Amino acid sequence: MHHDRDFAAYMVARWPALVRTLVLLGCGQPHAEEVVQRSLSRCYLDWRRVRESDDIDVQVxxxxxxxxxRDSRDRADMTDTADDGPEPDRTDAELVRDALLEALDGLDDQRRRVVVLRYAAGLDERQxxxxxxxxxxVVEVTLADALERLDMPAVWGASR
Structure with a gap:
C-alpha cells in the first residue's frame, strides 16, 4: 500500500515536468503525454528497484x-502536423513557447537534450x-555552448 502512495505522489509531482520536457524535445503534447504514461507504467511495475536506485529522477x-x-524508430515524425484551419489568437505564453521551440530546433540533439533536461526538467549537471x-x-561545456547559440532575447521578445 505504501508502495502505491509513494509512486502516486511521485507521479503527480513529476508529470508536468516530464511532459514539458518531451514537448521541448520536439514531441507534440498528445504524444508526450502518451510516452510519459507508458514510461511511468513501466516504472510502477519496477517501482521498488527504481525507488532504491541512487537517483529516482535519473531512472524515470x-x-x-x-x-x-523506441517510438521515434517507429514514427517518421514526432510532431503533430495536422492543419486544423486558421490559427486562433494565441496568448503571450504560447508565443514564447513557440519561439522557444523554434530556438531549440536550431540546436543539435545533444545540446537540446542537455538544455531541456537541465532547465525544463530541473535536473542538475550530474544528473x-x-x-x-x-x-x-562535458555537460557543463555543452550547456554553455548551447546557451550561447540560443537567441533568448528573441524568444522573450516573441510576446506581444
Missing part, C-alpha cells in the same frame, strides 16, 4: 527517453550527465 527520465527513442552518460564537465 531514462525510462521516458528510452520510450521516446544530466548520468542520464546521457556524459561526464559532468
Amino acid at each position: 527520465y531514462r525510462s521516458v527517453l528510452d520510450t521516446l527513442a 544530466v550527465g548520468d542520464l546521457l552518460e556524459l561526464q559532468v564537465e
Whole structure:
C-alpha cells in the first residue's frame, strides 16, 4: 500500500515536468503525454528497484527517453502536423513557447537534450550527465555552448 502512495505522489509531482520536457524535445503534447504514461507504467511495475536506485529522477527520465527513442524508430515524425484551419489568437505564453521551440530546433540533439533536461526538467549537471552518460564537465561545456547559440532575447521578445 505504501508502495502505491509513494509512486502516486511521485507521479503527480513529476508529470508536468516530464511532459514539458518531451514537448521541448520536439514531441507534440498528445504524444508526450502518451510516452510519459507508458514510461511511468513501466516504472510502477519496477517501482521498488527504481525507488532504491541512487537517483529516482535519473531512472524515470531514462525510462521516458528510452520510450521516446523506441517510438521515434517507429514514427517518421514526432510532431503533430495536422492543419486544423486558421490559427486562433494565441496568448503571450504560447508565443514564447513557440519561439522557444523554434530556438531549440536550431540546436543539435545533444545540446537540446542537455538544455531541456537541465532547465525544463530541473535536473542538475550530474544528473544530466548520468542520464546521457556524459561526464559532468562535458555537460557543463555543452550547456554553455548551447546557451550561447540560443537567441533568448528573441524568444522573450516573441510576446506581444
